[in-house]
Amino acid sequence: MTALTQAEIAARAQALGPWFHNMDLNGVPTAPDHFLGDYPRVKWDRFRHALPADLTGKTVLDIGCNAGFYALEMKRRGAHRVLGLDFDPDYLAQARFAAEVQGLEIELQELSVYDVGSLGQRFDVVFFIGVLYHLRHPLLALDLIWEHVASDLLVFQSLQRGSDDLPEIAPDYEFWDTAHFDAPGYPKLHFIEQSYSGDNTNWWAPNRAASAAMLRAAGFEIIENPETEVFICRRAERPDARYGAVYPTPGTAR
Numbered sequence: 001m002t003a004l005t006q007a008e009i010a011a012r013a014q015a016l017g018p019w020f021h022n023m024d025l026n027g028v029p030t031a032p033d034h035f036l037g038d039y040p041r042v043k044w045d046r047f048r049h050a051l052p053a054d055l056t057g058k059t060v061l062d063i064g065c066n067a068g069f070y071a072l073e074m075k076r077r078g079a080h081r082v083l084g085l086d087f088d089p090d091y092l093a094q095a096r097f098a099a100e101v102q103g104l105e106i107e108l109q110e111l112s113v114y115d116v117g118s119l120g121q122r123f124d125v126v127f128f129i130g131v132l133y134h135l136r137h138p139l140l141a142l143d144l145i146w147e148h149v150a151s152d153l154l155v156f157q158s159l160q161r162g163s164d165d166l167p168e169i170a171p172d173y174e175f176w177d178t179a180h181f182d183a184p185g186y187p188k189l190h191f192i193e194q195s196y197s198g199d200n201t202n203w204w205a206p207n208r209a210a211s212a213a214m215l216r217a218a219g220f221e222i223i224e225n226p227e228t229e230v231f232i233c234r235r236a237e238r239p240d241a242r243y244g245a246v247y248p249t250p251g252t253a254r
């Protein structure tokens with residue numbers, strides 16, 4: 001634990017802000033007025049039970065770790081190694097400070113999800129929470145995670161809009177059969193050309209069926225869906241050679 005006083009922590013937190021994660025830094029909240037409440041704790045409380053309580057000996061990768069809330073929770077569960085990635089150095093500075101105050105050792109690296117291949121290793125648990133809808137190329141990101149860094153569990157969450165239905169989708173439809181496209185629960189990835197919720201990095205809003213379908217299409221088997229936006233998956237075989245159109249083609253020069 002840190003030797004800093006609460007006043008010193010508050011001053012450092014203020015200088016490192018604004019924060020997206022409301023971290024509890026020795027009693028100092030970093031984002032007490034978050035529009036989603038005590039975030040991400042309120043989210044975590046809805047799916048924490050779905051993950052192993054003991055991660056002793058396991059490796060964890062948190063892609064888009066922000067201020068490190070989930071990375072630090074995984075370290076608390078005994079993970080041997082936790083690596084948090086974010087492409088925003090300001091968020092990584094927050095995570096570094098949060099880890100210091102909480103007295104937990106995690107690694108942090110400035111890296112985009114598109115570059116996870118450069119890590120050259122796989123992790124037992126990969127978090128990919130709250131990032132997909134910020135990406136211009138969401139399915140590519142899932143393909144790259146499958147291809148390069150996931151070895152077992154993937155913990156996925158996305159902002160979702162539209163229907164929460166999970167209807168059976170037929171493997172194929174006849175060309176003139178179009179009605180299913182208008183069914184609210186058919187997998188839909190709503191494209192946001194300009195901005196959503198004041199954030200012009202929100203590019204997509206999948207419905208629940210689209211999150212599930214994209215995960216399967218990238219080669220992940222869904223083992224639990226503990227709340228509508230959260231999917232606990234296992235890396236599986238890709239069912240068909242047409243899947244995994246990863247760029248660059250594995251084995252070619254970069």
Ligand SMILES: C[S@@+](CC[C@H](N)C(=O)[O-])C[C@H]1O[C@@H](n2cnc3c(N)ncnc32)[C@H](O)[C@@H]1O
Nearest residue numbers: 040064066086087088111112113129130131134
């Ligand atoms: C909505 S926040 C989610 C933070 C955290 N994972 C959570 O669920 O609370 C999105 C995070 O993803 C990061 N991010 C966005 N695009 C990224 C990319 N291409 N590579 C890595 N991180 C990215 C942002 O910097 C931000 O920290």
